[in-house]
Amino acid sequence: MTAVKSFDVAILGAGLAGRLCAWLLVRAGARVALVERGGPDGTGAAAHVAAAMLAPLAESAIAERRIVDLGMASVDLWRAWIQELPEPVFFQEDGTLVVWHARDRSEVSLFTGRMRAVAPPELVRERLAVLDGAGVAAVEPELAGRFPQGLLLKGEGQLDNRGALRALLDCAVKEGVHCIWEAGDVDIDLLPQFDLRANVVLDCRGLGARAAWCDPTAEPGVVKPGLRGLRGEVVRVHAPDVKLHRPIRLLHPRYPIYIAPKPNDLYVIGATEIESEDDSPMSVRSALELLSAAHSLHPAFGEARVLELNVQRRPTRPDHLPAIRVDQQARVVRVNGLYRHGWLIAPAVTEAACAVVRALLAGDPAAHAVPASLRWPGLIQSVEEPAHLRGTAVPGLGSLLH
Numbered sequence: 001m002t003a004v005k006s007f008d009v010a011i012l013g014a015g016l017a018g019r020l021c022a023w024l025l026v027r028a029g030a031r032v033a034l035v036e037r038g039g040p041d042g043t044g045a046a047a048h049v050a051a052a053m054l055a056p057l058a059e060s061a062i063a064e065r066r067i068v069d070l071g072m073a074s075v076d077l078w079r080a081w082i083q084e085l086p087e088p089v090f091f092q093e094d095g096t097l098v099v100w101h102a103r104d105r106s107e108v109s110l111f112t113g114r115m116r117a118v119a120p121p122e123l124v125r126e127r128l129a130v131l132d133g134a135g136v137a138a139v140e141p142e143l144a145g146r147f148p149q150g151l152l153l154k155g156e157g158q159l160d161n162r163g164a165l166r167a168l169l170d171c172a173v174k175e176g177v178h179c180i181w182e183a184g185d186v187d188i189d190l191l192p193q194f195d196l197r198a199n200v201v202l203d204c205r206g207l208g209a210r211a212a213w214c215d216p217t218a219e220p221g222v223v224k225p226g227l228r229g230l231r232g233e234v235v236r237v238h239a240p241d242v243k244l245h246r247p248i249r250l251l252h253p254r255y256p257i258y259i260a261p262k263p264n265d266l267y268v269i270g271a272t273e274i275e276s277e278d279d280s281p282m283s284v285r286s287a288l289e290l291l292s293a294a295h296s297l298h299p300a301f302g303e304a305r306v307l308e309l310n311v312q313r314r315p316t317r318p319d320h321l322p323a324i325r326v327d328q329q330a331r332v333v334r335v336n337g338l339y340r341h342g343w344l345i346a347p348a349v350t351e352a353a354c355a356v357v358r359a360l361l362a363g364d365p366a367a368h369a370v371p372a373s374l375r376w377p378g379l380i381q382s383v384e385e386p387a388h389l390r391g392t393a394v395p396g397l398g399s400l401l402h
């Protein structure tokens with residue numbers, strides 16, 4: 001018989017939120033177990049395919065003020081945390097360049113109008129610069145003569161998502177996090193199968209936690225989903241003939257298209273946003289649209305090599321905002337709803353979640369009311385979950401479970 005191992009915290013899911021929480025908690029002195037459906041390469045996580053742009057101002061054109069504020073706080077945290085990782089991770093804050101083709105110029109006033117309505121005025125004043133053709137060429141010399149106008153969103157960032165996932169995990173393991181890989185679809189009631197006992201469970205399963213996010217106040221037998229997947233498709237190409245220095249957004253009437261340069265001449269071209277749970281391979285239409293957009297930005301993309309056509313689903317709550325749900329009685333904390341902003345906002349969100357976990361470990365009778373909850377009103381929700389939400393068998397959920 002294998003001996004049961006005891007931990008302060010068992011984290012379910014080793015994607016973006018799971019790895020950040022493991023790293024934060026082990027460094028705060030907690031004994032942490034990390035249990036993941038897939039392997040350490042993270043290929044099952046939305047975080048693995050993301051472009052990992054850290055663009056609070058650009059996102060304000062499609063998101064709420066809360067995302068901008070969480071994003072600004074998180075970029076400060078990334079800047080500090082990246083320095084603390086033992087291996088270098090590509091991270092830049094050289095801004096986002098926004099351009100458009102003549103036929104899409106009506107999108108410009110929609111984009112800037114929404115940005116001005118949502119983002120703090122001082123942020124818009126400091127960061128938004130309107131460029132003429134010479135300005136575009138000065139920022140990105142390879143686009144000289146191609147766009148007569150553009151916008152530079154100064155100071156916006158991006159990082160190497162896969163490098164960051166790897167470095168966070170390496171560091172967490174070195175600090176003593178106990179990992180269980182290829183665990184299959186784990187839920188709280190299955191933890192004893194892994195000979196694990198934990199004082200607190202921290203659920204970071206992204207879309208894999210869909211069953212647990214059903215509305216706990218719904219009548220018995222009625223299932224009200226509280227989390228859905230939004231399909232996103234991105235292409236990764238190797239384009240040594242293209243030399244772009246920062247993420248470029250191409251205004252487009254259906255969805256914002258971006259091209260994010262990564263180290264070693266890699267570019268991530270994304271992303272569709274489709275109201276669908278479908279995780280089948282990329283459609284021809286999406287591949288054509290994304291690759292045509294890249295080619296229309298810079299013809300040298302015509303000679304790029306397509307390395308990956310990726311599909312993932314963004315874990316999304318009905319209000320498109322993140323949430324931390326705390327069941328003090330059951331000692332369960334759930335982090336979810338990072339939607340299309342996970343890389344942008346995860347540091348602030350996971351820092352708040354870890355503050356709750358530490359308060360639970362310290363026996364605080366009002367762990368959900370840590371100072372982080374005052375800083376981000378509404379982010380942390382205190383609930384009493386019905387027992388059936390804490391297990392694999394959720395009656396009535398049927399086809400929602402994969």
Ligand SMILES: Cc1cc2nc3c(=O)[nH]c(=O)nc-3n(C[C@H](O)[C@H](O)[C@H](O)COP(=O)(O)OP(=O)(O)OC[C@H]3O[C@@H](n4cnc5c(N)ncnc54)[C@H](O)[C@@H]3O)c2cc1C
Pocket residue numbers: 012013014015016017018035036037038042044045046047048049050051052053054183184185186187204205206207208209231232233234270271311312313314315335336337338339340341342343344345
């Ligand atoms: C195409 C695309 C582009 C994106 N681009 C950006 C961007 O540029 N900037 C940005 O800020 N954000 C971006 N995002 C969003 C970001 O990637 C997500 O918000 C973020 O990854 C969500 O983090 P998470 O930890 O909640 O979920 P994930 O990263 O998906 O991690 C969840 C983990 O839980 C595991 N898991 C699931 N179920 C179980 C189970 N039952 N048992 C054990 N483990 C389980 C999964 O295998 C996975 O490893 C993008 C997303 C997509 C899809």
